[in-house]
Amino acid sequence: MNKNTTIDIILAEDEPALGMIVKESLETRGFSVRHKENGALALDAFHEKQPDILVLDVMMPQLDGFELAKKIRVENEEIPIIFLTAKSQTEDVLEGFHVGGNDYLKKPFSMEELIVRIENLLSRQTVQKTAAIYELGDYSFNFPKQQLIYKEEVTKLTHRESHLLYHLVLKKNKVLDRTFILKKLWGNDDFFSGRSMDVFITKLRKKLAQDDQLEIVNVRGYGYKLMAP
The missing domain is CATH 1.10.10.10 (Winged helix-like DNA-binding domain superfamily/Winged helix DNA-binding domain)
Incomplete structure (x- = not known):
């Protein structure tokens, strides 16, 4: 991942306080973050400009994270997707991967862990493209x-x-x-x-x-x- 390039992230999280904390924490590390409070708004943001990576809460109104990922995968098979969820059952984890997710982070999580996962996925994608x-x-x-x-x-x-x-x-x-x-x-x-x-x-x-x-x-x-x- 090129450190001199600003990474654009769409963050879909329906808890306003958590969304703001994640957004501000990522921005202090040099990321550009578009925070949307439901899946429908996140999909609109995706259509306005495709980001480098998406961080999606699973449980959201209007369009949940899994359904949002399915729609995104129709248009773009390669863009990395990380799911955030309070769920931990095996079937939920598998469903996330089956709909095209690349990684899965259980709440509560540390910002350091989220950042490492974002950077790893972006680095892996760069290697695959080259x-x-x-x-x-x-x-x-x-x-x-x-x-x-x-x-x-x-x-x-x-x-x-x-x-x-x-x-x-x-x-x-x-x-x-x-x-x-x-x-x-x-x-x-x-x-x-x-x-x-x-x-x-x-x-x-x-x-x-x-x-x-x-x-x-x-x-x-x-x-x-x-x-x-």
């Missing part, structure tokens, strides 16, 4: 051009193959949640979408087969894992 070509063993994966290159052999990927491999690469050697990727790339996680994704996984396995260091493993009940050096 790393247009990913090295996978003996392969190179050019995501913008949707190409897999093995030595001098170029294989063209479809849009969905490319995006599926991109998410596997981002989670390299970790499990890519099946429900998350189905909702993100197929729009739902029903049986037919699941079968379609299995077909795409098989296609990617064949296209990566020339390097035996690479393997896409089915983690039963959870998702897939790209094993790579």
